Amino acid sequence: MSLPMPRPRSLLPIRILPVGALSAALALLAAPLPDDPACTDEDRRYMSRAFELAREGVSKGNAPFGALLVRDGRVLAEYHNRVATTTNSIQHAETGLIATFGPGIPRATLAASTLYTSAEPCTMCCGAIRFAGIGRVVYGVAESSFERIITGTDNTNHLGSREVFARTAPQVKVLGPLMEEEGLVEHRAYWPGHVNPARPRVKKD
Numbered sequence: 611m612s613l614p615m616p617r618p619r620s621l622l623p624i625r626i627l628p629v630g631a632l633s634a635a636l637a638l639l640a641a642p643l644p645d646d647p648a649c650t651d652e653d654r655r656y657m658s659r660a661f662e663l664a665r666e667g668v669s670k671g672n673a674p675f676g677a678l679l680v681r682d683g684r685v686l687a688e689y690h691n692r693v694a695t696t697t698n699s700i701q702h703a704e705t706g707l708i709a710t711f712g713p714g715i716p717r718a719t720l721a722a723s724t725l726y727t728s729a730e731p732c733t734m735c736c737g738a739i740r741f742a743g744i745g746r747v748v749y750g751v752a753e754s755s756f757e758r759i760i761t762g763t764d765n766t767n768h769l770g771s772r773e774v775f776a777r778t779a780p781q782v783k784v785l786g787p788l789m790e791e792e793g794l795v796e797h798r799a800y801w802p803g804h805v806n807p808a809r810p811r812v813k814k815d
């Protein structure tokens with residue numbers, strides 16, 4: 611007669627997380643994407659400023675997105691997202707900048723300018739950039755990276771800015787991601803405590 615096997619007291623000293631919470635936690639830990647090798651030191655300098663503007667937006671009650679327009683080493687305009695404080699859903703950093711400052715900037719200057727944005731422009735902002743005639747865009751955090759944090763999933767079923775510009779305005783040069791590690795800090799801190807108004811929860815019957 612064999613002796614009974616002793617029962618293990620505990621297999622794992624951790625609590626099992628629900629799938630949603632686990633994926634959200636993993637999303638927060640996702641490694642940043644590498645920099646676009648075509649970006650320059652000057653691009654990095656202005657991207658730091660875009661991240662500063664994103665933080666400024668958060669300090670004033672908005673989501674962490676900032677943008678600036680630069681031509682030949684001169685900053686022409688700066689803006690940060692104001693969707694929450696204005697309750698205006700088109701007050702993204704890029705559209706806000708273009709609507710506020712674009713009318714005062716000659717078309718030739720816009721065409722020779724770079725728009726630095728702390729995160730990859732959405733389809734609406736790509737349209738605004740296209741119609742403003744801005745020639746070059748450099749983004750910090752890829753949309754797939756901050757979407758992963760916002761949604762807590764790996765669902766990256768989105769239309770990336772490169773595809774939008776390639777199909778609608780191929781003359782716009784797009785670079786990014788750039789300095790994601792720095793840019794993601796603010797997103798990791800911000801989104802877990804905020805509901806994204808662009809993704810209202812659908813009530814299920």
Ligand SMILES: [Zn+2]
Nearest residue numbers: 702731732735
């Ligand atoms: Zn946008």
